Amino acid sequence: MSEKVEARIKELEERLANTIPNKHTMRSINFIKAQLAKLREDLIQIASSKKGGGRGFGIKKSGDAQVAFIGFPSVGKSSLLNLLTEGSTHSKVAAYDFTTITAIPGMMKIDDAKIQLIDLPGIILGAATGKGKGKEVLAAVRSAELILIIICFREDGSINFDELNKVRNELYKAGIRLNTQSAHIVIKEQSRGGIHFNYKGHQIMNRDEVKALANEFGVINAGIYFSDNDVTPEQLIDFIMGNRVYTKEFIVINKVDLMKDSFSSEKITEMIGHDHWVMISAKNQENINQLRKKIYQELNLIRVYLKPPKQQADMNEPIILHRGDTMKILCQKIHKRFVNDFRYALVWGKSARHPGQKIKKLNHIIEDGDIVSIYTKLDVNK
Ligand SMILES: Nc1nc2c(ncn2[C@@H]2O[C@H](COP(=O)(O)OP(=O)(O)OP(=O)(O)O)[C@@H](O)[C@H]2O)c(=O)[nH]1
Ligand SMILES: [Mg+2]
Structure with a gap:
């Protein structure tokens, strides 16, 4: 069942990548996006209905805020948890992948605040659709108010930015939206009259496109109102699908001890897309205090x-x-x-x-x- 859905998703993703966006293709691009959103939701449902799927790890929230760690295997998530919690937690560290197999919570104390940190198993591609412990990991991440994405230097001294985008992509597919807010959209369903589209400011979608997308999700008679500028098809799909989580990311680049030629911070900011990041070495305990302070700041x-x-x-x-x-x-x-x-x-x-x-x-x-x-x-x- 899920293989069929996955194959269809792959096919649509390829079609989307190969379609050049212009006035004539807009409609079919939006159609593909709508189909993809529905199929991804189906996959999440299939994975959640399997034994143990989708329920997270049942970690009880405690402390003043919760921060979840996410990253590929062996980037140093558990090493970091142990350091930030100053030995009050012990999450197993080892040189092989998938050392951590469940969620390990720990408490970090800073400036009178107690912040619950949650170390999680490494994720792999396809996590959003239930691969590895993906469903549970992503469910645990959904309920945190800050997501620490951990990437690291490779043995050759380069930074593995590919992993950052892969993690972000898995989070996106699991309905987690990072560093953005839901668009201000109002949809009032009615018993007749088709779609009435009203908006404030400049919009990239016209009435026909909005109507086609809404219809795709079974919204046939409704007043649709956008009060933000340039609402994207993705934002409209997110709004109609509901069930999205809007949260913040902070990037940790670990294993800086492996760095050979230094990187300018401008370059790193450019690669990441913002300046909410810190470079550390869990091995040499470098910059750990700075990271602690950053986490506190990010949580406001x-x-x-x-x-x-x-x-x-x-x-x-x-x-x-x-x-x-x-x-x-x-x-x-x-x-x-x-x-x-x-x-x-x-x-x-x-x-x-x-x-x-x-x-x-x-x-x-x-x-x-x-x-x-x-x-x-x-x-x-x-
Ligand atoms: N060179 C270097 N190695 C590190 C650093 N931090 C962690 N490691 C090593 O990287 C390996 C993996 O560390 P873990 O903390 O277990 O990584 P993890 O992300 O929790 O891994 P999983 O639980 O398998 O997902 C271990 O051999 C650590 O000793 C670091 O700052 N520099
Ligand atoms: Mg681990």
Whole structure:
């Protein structure tokens, strides 16, 4: 069953690669893209229905944020986990591929935050369709908020950038979208009237193309509205298919001890496509602290100090939140009853207009370093 679907995917991928995009071929290109999206979904379904498939490794989330490691075998993922968690975790390291066969979680501590790192088995081509432990690995990756893609220097001193693109491609096929957001699209299905297409700004697809794509997915009568410029066919397909995960990647280039001629950072940034990367050597413990700091930065974490009413603030154990988090999220993190029983809070710090500002709104955005006193309905001596 899956072999047939895979063969069809291969055929369509080849057709897509061999079709030169222009006005006349646009329609058939979009048709192929729609078919591919459906077939890939079918493959994921087939793999998930097999015993043990698609369920991840059942790792319980803990800590303030979760970061998953992904990369080909033997790039040094487990060596890195052991270093970043300072010996509190031991994931087996060996010179042969597929040393790690399940997910190994570890806790990295930095600046009062506890970050759960998840070491995973190496992936191979075809992971998205269930090859190797691909389904489980990708399911574990889906639920992390930051994905560390690990590549490394080869023995000849070059960097294996091919692997980066292969990993990205597997993530893409598994419905994971990196460093991008879902397009702002609204689809209102109706009982009749065909497709009505409205949009803001400049668009690359015209009404006929939008209609043809929507029809392909069984959307026949609907108002379709794009509020972003230049929505691509892929974005429209993603929106209709749903079930996509939008997350961030950070690139680790390991084994820098094998480097022969030095690389300019501009060149590496160009090869990677952005400057969210770091070069390390797990073997020589080079740049490990810098990586730790980068992970913290990428997660956009902030520290908030609680001051129980009429007492001193606890400056030793901050609550860790994400930038942009609200008072409601802070309350939830302390205990869910704080959301229901919330009356107001007194706030000192960057988010307060003056020290000790009284905040009554749960949608107030907290800032790094704020000190917060929460008063609930149960506080009798307000
Ligand atoms: N030269 C060099 N070798 C390294 C470095 N980091 C790890 N290795 C070696 O690379 C091999 C694989 O390391 P692992 O940490 O097991 O790699 P992995 O990515 O977890 O591998 P799998 O679990 O099989 O996917 C081991 O022989 C390590 O000693 C490094 O910075 N430099
Ligand atoms: Mg490993």
